[in-house]
Amino acid sequence: MVEARATDLLTEIATRYYLQNENQVEIARALGLDPSTVSRSLKRAREEGIVHIEIRAPRREEIDLGRALAARYGLARVVVAPVGSDEEEALGSVAAEFVSGLLRSGLRLGISWGHTLAGVVRRLRPGTVAELTIAQLAGGVEDPAPGIQGNELARRLVELYPDSRVHYLHAPAIVGSEAAREVFLADRTVRAALEAARRCQLALVGIGQIDERATLFRGGHVGAADWAQLREAGAVGNMNTRFFDRLGRPVGQLDRRTIAITWQELRAIPTVIAVASGLDKISAIAGAMRTGCVDMLLTDEPTATAILDTEV
Numbered sequence: 001m002v003e004a005r006a007t008d009l010l011t012e013i014a015t016r017y018y019l020q021n022e023n024q025v026e027i028a029r030a031l032g033l034d035p036s037t038v039s040r041s042l043k044r045a046r047e048e049g050i051v052h053i054e055i056r057a058p059r060r061e062e063i064d065l066g067r068a069l070a071a072r073y074g075l076a077r078v079v080v081a082p083v084g085s086d087e088e089e090a091l092g093s094v095a096a097e098f099v100s101g102l103l104r105s106g107l108r109l110g111i112s113w114g115h116t117l118a119g120v121v122r123r124l125r126p127g128t129v130a131e132l133t134i135a136q137l138a139g140g141v142e143d144p145a146p147g148i149q150g151n152e153l154a155r156r157l158v159e160l161y162p163d164s165r166v167h168y169l170h171a172p173a174i175v176g177s178e179a180a181r182e183v184f185l186a187d188r189t190v191r192a193a194l195e196a197a198r199r200c201q202l203a204l205v206g207i208g209q210i211d212e213r214a215t216l217f218r219g220g221h222v223g224a225a226d227w228a229q230l231r232e233a234g235a236v237g238n239m240n241t242r243f244f245d246r247l248g249r250p251v252g253q254l255d256r257r258t259i260a261i262t263w264q265e266l267r268a269i270p271t272v273i274a275v276a277s278g279l280d281k282i283s284a285i286a287g288a289m290r291t292g293c294v295d296m297l298l299t300d301e302p303t304a305t306a307i308l309d310t311e312v
Contacts, residue, residue: 007050013038014045021122023160065304069297072308073289081277081300091116095275095298096123102202102271103161108133110197110261111157112240113141113150113173114206114215116275120298121153130162135196136169137203138241138260139184141221148215167196171259173241174221178256190259197261203269205294207276208238209284216241222254229253237284239274239291240266246283248290267293277303282310 013031016022017038024042028035045051066078081094099120103109109132111117134157136150146152154166170193171184184190208214210231216222216238222230230253234245241260243251250263266272272293276285277300286307288294 007048010041010045010048010050013041014051017042018051023126025126025159062301065301065308068308069289069299069304073286073297075289075297076295078297078299078304080304081298083301091275091277091298091300092119092123095120096125098298099204099273100124100127102273103127103129103132105129106131106133108135108196108199108201109157110135110137110200110203110269111150111153112137112203112205113148113153114208115148116277117204117206118148118153120204120275121156122147124157124160126160130164132157132161132164133167133196134158134164135167135200136193137197137200137205137266138258139169139171139173141173141215141241167193169193169197169259172221173259174216174254175257175259181257181259184259194259194261198265198268200269201271203266203272205240205266205272205274207274207281207284207288209278209281210235210237210243211280213280214238226254236287237281239288239293242266244287244291246287246290248287248292250291263291263293267291271295273298275299279303279306282306 013027016027017024024035024038028038062080062082066080069078070076079094079098081091111134134154136154138150140149140151151168154168158164158166169190171190175181175184208216217227230243230251233251233253235243235251236246237244241258242263243254245251273296274288274294275298279302282303285299285303289297
């Protein structure tokens with residue numbers, strides 16, 4: 001009976017960690033255990049065969065797609081996730097593994113906001129790195145789906161990596177007027193947060209499209225009149241709440257109402273990784289790769305294939 005209960009506990013801990021995306025601290029709190037006990041239980045679950053870990057090397061097709069996209073758009077690297085029954089799961093898992101490999105203790109990490117980025121952050125696991133400095137690259141947004149705010153993603157990162165600190169940007173991403181923006185920028189904490197964002201060594205950003213499904217439109221940050229003006233000016237997407245056209249040129253209608261680091265400041269960050277997928281985002285992703293800000297792209301196989309097959 002005791003052995004059965006122990007096995008049940010190992011199974012519950014492993015299920016929470018590997019399938020429900022809970023970190024070790026969250027599991028320990030939920031089950032009334034010490035975090036070190038959770039860590040030892042995960043190791044034991046693997047040793048006893050309760051957990052089977054499969055390492056899947058990329059297929060030749062994925063590698064070739066990534067190289068072709070990187071060569072066409074002049075990127076340092078493009079990582080392509082495989083086709084799967086759940087495309088969001090496939091990209092999130094591959095992206096989380098890739099980003100984890102780039103983290104090191106003491107790194108200054110910038111994070112934007114969005115659904116795809118949230119999927120990556122949810123799949124990150126506690127590792128050996130610590131003492132990260134995490135900064136929001138843009139202000140906050142509203143969306144019917146919770147969990148995509150930059151401050152929420154930054155908080156999750158702090159929980160994952162011990163002794164890390166975060167610079168929250170306590171301001172909306174887009175405000176109603178230039179005067180409102182000036183008021184926010186006059187605040188010492190807002191200025192300090194933006195300065196921390198400028199000093200980042202690695203930045204994670206998403207890419208948004210220009211249609212009525214976009215978070216900025218659905219959340220009311222960009223009204224119908226502004227949206228129409230952006231389209232008329234040729235905007236095809238946005239990255240870190242700043243808009244661009246199909247050639248990657250800034251479309252600056254809302255810049256004087258935007259609270260985020262500038263294009264030049266984003267470009268100056270040594271490594272900028274964009275994470276995006278979806279056939280509705282082909283033009284936006286292609287335009288983002290032409291901005292000169294993106295060093296690496298993480299996407300999925302259908303999206304990569306469509307971009308290469310389409311003149312965008």
